[in-house]
Amino acid sequence: MLPLIFIAIAAMTLVGAIGVVTARNLFHAALFLVLSFFGVAGIFITLEAEFLGVAQVLIYVGAISILIIFAIMLSRGIARTAGSVLNAQWAVVAIGAMLLFALLVVLLLQINWPVVQAAAPPDAIAELGRAFVDEYVIPFEVASVLLVVALIGAIIIARERES
Amino acid sequence: MDFVSDLFVNLGRVWTDFLSMYLAPWLVRLINWLIVSTILLVIGLVTVLFLVWLERKIVARIQDRPGPNRVGPFGLLQTVADAVKLLTKEDITPAGADRIVYNLAPALATFSALMLMAVLPWGPRLIAADLNIGVLYLVALGSVATMAILMAGWSSNNKYALLGGFRVVAQLLSYEIPMILAMASVVLLAGSMSTQAIVEAQSPLPYVVFTPLAFLIYLLASLAEVGRVPFDLLEAESELITGYNIEYSGMKFAFFFLAEFINTFIVSIIAVTLFLGGWRGPLVDRFPVLGVFYLGIKVFVLLFAMSWFRGTLPRFRIDQMQMFAWKVLVPVALVNLLIVAVAVKLPGGLWAQAAFALAGNVITLLVTLGLLGRAARRFAERRGERLPVTT
Numbered sequence A: 001m002l003p004l005i006f007i008a009i010a011a012m013t014l015v016g017a018i019g020v021v022t023a024r025n026l027f028h029a030a031l032f033l034v035l036s037f038f039g040v041a042g043i044f045i046t047l048e049a050e051f052l053g054v055a056q057v058l059i060y061v062g063a064i065s066i067l068i069i070f071a072i073m074l075s076r077g078i079a080r081t082a083g084s085v086l087n088a089q090w091a092v093v094a095i096g097a098m099l100l101f102a103l104l105v106v107l108l109l110q111i112n113w114p115v116v117q118a119a120a121p122p123d124a125i126a127e128l129g130r131a132f133v134d135e136y137v138i139p140f141e142v143a144s145v146l147l148v149v150a151l152i153g154a155i156i157i158a159r160e161r162e163s
Numbered sequence B: 001m002d003f004v005s006d007l008f009v010n011l012g013r014v015w016t017d018f019l020s021m022y023l024a025p026w027l028v029r030l031i032n033w034l035i036v037s038t039i040l041l042v043i044g045l046v047t048v049l050f051l052v053w054l055e056r057k058i059v060a061r062i063q064d065r066p067g068p069n070r071v072g073p074f075g076l077l078q079t080v081a082d083a084v085k086l087l088t089k090e091d092i093t094p095a096g097a098d099r100i101v102y103n104l105a106p107a108l109a110t111f112s113a114l115m116l117m118a119v120l121p122w123g124p125r126l127i128a129a130d131l132n133i134g135v136l137y138l139v140a141l142g143s144v145a146t147m148a149i150l151m152a153g154w155s156s157n158n159k160y161a162l163l164g165g166f167r168v169v170a171q172l173l174s175y176e177i178p179m180i181l182a183m184a185s186v187v188l189l190a191g192s193m194s195t196q197a198i199v200e201a202q203s204p205l206p207y208v209v210f211t212p213l214a215f216l217i218y219l220l221a222s223l224a225e226v227g228r229v230p231f232d233l234l235e236a237e238s239e240l241i242t243g244y245n246i247e248y249s250g251m252k253f254a255f256f257f258l259a260e261f262i263n264t265f266i267v268s269i270i271a272v273t274l275f276l277g278g279w280r281g282p283l284v285d286r287f288p289v290l291g292v293f294y295l296g297i298k299v300f301v302l303l304f305a306m307s308w309f310r311g312t313l314p315r316f317r318i319d320q321m322q323m324f325a326w327k328v329l330v331p332v333a334l335v336n337l338l339i340v341a342v343a344v345k346l347p348g349g350l351w352a353q354a355a356f357a358l359a360g361n362v363i364t365l366l367v368t369l370g371l372l373g374r375a376a377r378r379f380a381e382r383r384g385e386r387l388p389v390t391t
Helices: A002-022 A026-046 A050-073 A090-110 A124-133 A137-158 B007-020 B025-062 B078-087 B099-119 B134-155 B159-190 B195-200 B212-226 B240-245 B251-275 B290-312 B318-344 B350-382
Strands: B121-123
Touching: A002 A026, A026 A050, A026 B099, A026 B134, A050 A124, A050 B134, A050 B159, A124 A137, B007 B025, B007 B121, B025 B078, B025 B099, B025 B251, B025 B290, B078 B251, B099 B134, B099 B251, B121 B195, B121 B290, B134 B159, B134 B195, B134 B240, B134 B251, B159 B195, B159 B212, B159 B240, B159 B251, B159 B318, B195 B251, B212 B251, B212 B290, B212 B318, B212 B350, B251 B290, B318 B350
Parallel strands: none
Antiparallel strands: none
16 A cells, blocks of 8 residues: 555656756746645655654745745746757756666665664654754754854845945 | 433444444545545535624624625525625636636635644544644644745736735745744643644643733734734735735635635634633533533634624734734744743642743733833824823
């Protein structure tokens, strides 16, 4: 049952990803990106990481996609569909992409991935919270300081010039 | 009598046992999920019918007129008549509109409203999906609604709809933060994000006694999230010609309307669950079926209060709304979170913690009101008028 669900969700993610790069209308590309974000959230949930799945929806769909859409809407000329989605160097890039794909397939099949057989702990989110303030408190605090710096920087950049 | 005392859970158990005799377990689970989803959908939609009528009656009585009283007894079928009217309207798609996105937006708005019903506890063991991240799930789906409205504003090919869409997103994003901070203080008090666990943890005292300020912040922030008065600039008929849903007619407009009322209902249930004790009440441990009844009464009180706001309050301007969110609600919510975090770790037992949190909240509220009063007085003096002196 689980492989079927995984294939369905992965197909949704891939359709979204392909749509992002091939859509002619930039706004549609952003919406396809939202679809692939939902797909990734679904994959997190099949891996029993519900917190990550819901946080993915909250952060990516709820905030980052809206930011992307604002940036798209406030730039000019997006209503015009781009003439062709390919540019002149498409052959070289296609060869490079196929080589990368071959490399990734070989890597994924060759490496002995360590798999944890145990089920996820029932109290996963309490464990996560405890880890944030116990072992990983320094990265946690540094990330908070980084966010505050970004916030202050954004306010300063967007502030009206007092003349 | 024993069967009736826990009616819904027992009904579910009898039905599942009956099905398990004939079908495989996974099929029984699937059928149960489908039935529960259908029941929740029906509850949502039928409640909206009643809610629209209730709001029109209350607002009408506040304005000293009878309200709808022609269609059906006491005008109860008025919403049905409205729905039929909206169904029979011509379905227009504006020229140059983005067809797929235009049709997807109302569906997405209603989708995110209805999905919220999955984690609401209706009774002692009566919940559709007891996620252990219930509160986070509620917040995440609220942010999907923001996406839907932005899509609606964009795809209408109308600059007023687009402007309305931008404003909506600004408002919804700004008020998400105080809402999440208020919910975070409840999660701190309960020690769990599961909605059922939060209701069960409000054992002698509901959390509104611990943090009345968080209740107030949550109520105001969720009013803004739903788009109700006094924050209903988003769909004000008289300003910005109803904003993002101007180009929608017929059933698609009805979907947006439906999404707003379902959101109102669900936000009231969430407020009752987080702060007022959910399905708790006298004798609920012996007769669990009374839980649904108590939940209904508390939710009705909140819905009445929201309709009361609608009938009496004017609406905010967009800059006043933003100022209120960022300069008043966010600092107060942060201070409240700090007070609750300290209160939870106090050694004295439940009543000492409650007293400390309550005292901290009252002090914060008085300080905030004092600062706001001083700011208002300075603003009025700068404009050259004096505020009326209250004796």
